[in-house]
Amino acid sequence: MSGPDAVYRLEDPFAFARAGGSRSGVIAIAAMPRLLDRVADTGGTVSYELRGRLDQRQRPLLELEVAGTAHMRCDRCLAPLDFLLKLASKVLIAEPGAAQPEDADDPETPEWIEAGQELDVLELVEDEILLGLPYSVRHGDGKCSDWSAEGGRGGKVSPFSALASLLDPEQTNKD
Numbered sequence: 001m002s003g004p005d006a007v008y009r010l011e012d013p014f015a016f017a018r019a020g021g022s023r024s025g026v027i028a029i030a031a032m033p034r035l036l037d038r039v040a041d042t043g044g045t046v047s048y049e050l051r052g053r054l055d056q057r058q059r060p061l062l063e064l065e066v067a068g069t070a071h072m073r074c075d076r077c078l079a080p081l082d083f084l085l086k087l088a089s090k091v092l093i094a095e096p097g098a099a100q101p102e103d104a105d106d107p108e109t110p111e112w113i114e115a116g117q118e119l120d121v122l123e124l125v126e127d128e129i130l131l132g133l134p135y136s137v138r139h140g141d142g143k144c145s146d147w148s149a150e151g152g153r154g155g156k157v158s159p160f161s162a163l164a165s166l167l168d169p170e171q172t173n174k175d
């Protein structure tokens with residue numbers, strides 16, 4: 001691989017920030033390999049919007065918003081659960097080797113990253129989702145699926161119903 005895919009490559013992020021640039025697009029969850037062990041399947045997409053500007057100290061700043069859906073699994077009932085992602089973050093960008101900002105300890109100061117002559121937007125979005133995606137999700141109280149009562153809705157067959165018919169063949173034959 002020689003650098004990011006052209007679609008996701010942001011040439012000169014510093015100029016982008018100074019010019020107040022903006023860029024948006026849609027990325028499939030499946031295109032972000034580091035998410036794959038965190039989701040139940042690779043369905044779902046996110047849309048992103050990246051905007052550049054200068055902060056009060058005239059430093060280049062990138063603002064990223066990500067919204068979309070990740071297919072996860074409920075920790076309690078193991079049924080699929082669409083997790084709605086709605087994330088927003090800001091990062092200051094600095095030339096490689098630049099000194100840490102003097103206000104880096106200020107909790108109000110956004111995180112900063114070193115950026116080169118190009119920035120991989122997909123990687124930035126992927127990082128943002130990795131930080132924003134919880135390790136464990138659950139349906140709301142009382143909202144969990146009762147798989148056995150619903151007879152395996154969604155194509156999932158309860159292992160117990162299969163076992164029951166194996167153990168009681170006469171019952172099945174009588175019908």
Ligand SMILES: [Zn+2]
Pocket residue numbers: 074075076077078079138139143144145
């Ligand atoms: Zn559940």
